[in-house]
Amino acid sequence: MKHTISVLVENHAGVLARVAGLFARRGFNIDSLAVGVTDDENVSRITIVADGSAYTLEQIEKQLNKLIDVIKVKTLHNDTAVTRELVLIKVSCTPKQRAELITIAEIAKGKISDISTNSMTLELSDSKQNLDNFEELLRPYGIKEVVRTGTIAMQKGESTVRV
Numbered sequence: 001m002k003h004t005i006s007v008l009v010e011n012h013a014g015v016l017a018r019v020a021g022l023f024a025r026r027g028f029n030i031d032s033l034a035v036g037v038t039d040d041e042n043v044s045r046i047t048i049v050a051d052g053s054a055y056t057l058e059q060i061e062k063q064l065n066k067l068i069d070v071i072k073v074k075t076l077h078n079d080t081a082v083t084r085e086l087v088l089i090k091v092s093c094t095p096k097q098r099a100e101l102i103t104i105a106e107i108a109k110g111k112i113s114d115i116s117t118n119s120m121t122l123e124l125s126d127s128k129q130n131l132d133n134f135e136e137l138l139r140p141y142g143i144k145e146v147v148r149t150g151t152i153a154m155q156k157g158e159s160t161v162r163v
Helices: 014-028 054-064 094-107 129-143
Strands: 004-008 031-038 042-053 072-076 083-091 111-115 119-126 143-148 152-155
Touching: 004 014, 004 054, 004 152, 014 031, 014 042, 014 054, 042 054, 054 072, 072 152, 083 129, 094 111, 094 119, 094 129, 119 143, 129 143
Parallel strands: none
Antiparallel strands: 004 042, 004 072, 031 042, 083 119, 083 143, 083 152, 111 119
16 A cells, blocks of 8 residues: 655755665665655655555654654645646647647646647646546657656645644
8 A cells, every 4th residue: 555654854965865765774665755845944845655554654654753854754644635746748749739739738737838849848737647647648649758756745624744
């Protein structure tokens, strides 16, 4: 089962390496990893998606809490969290196909990020499943390149993961 873990850490050099090293030493696989500063420039949020049992999740949480630079660890559950990824997809595009691709982007609530003579780059921020579907819709046009971010997540409602 996939688990989304939100980790608040001190914003120092080497913290991400220590967190990733913990996963490597324990043999836990990271499916997705996203890092960014929070509203406090001294604190970063690491969002990790990892696969494993409830026991594995418990071990990950315990080990993360032992790291000096870790401030807070919170597991976010799918039913109580908003999760998003971002994808950029560059597809082959003739002038005749532009209108079709623009329509696909509009229906998916995506954006056109770049247009050139023979290609178009589309952008979409959504759930993993919707990004997978978007990519499949674009596959017949000839995908030249795909870039995806890791998952970011936030609790729904008034609950927060803060210092």
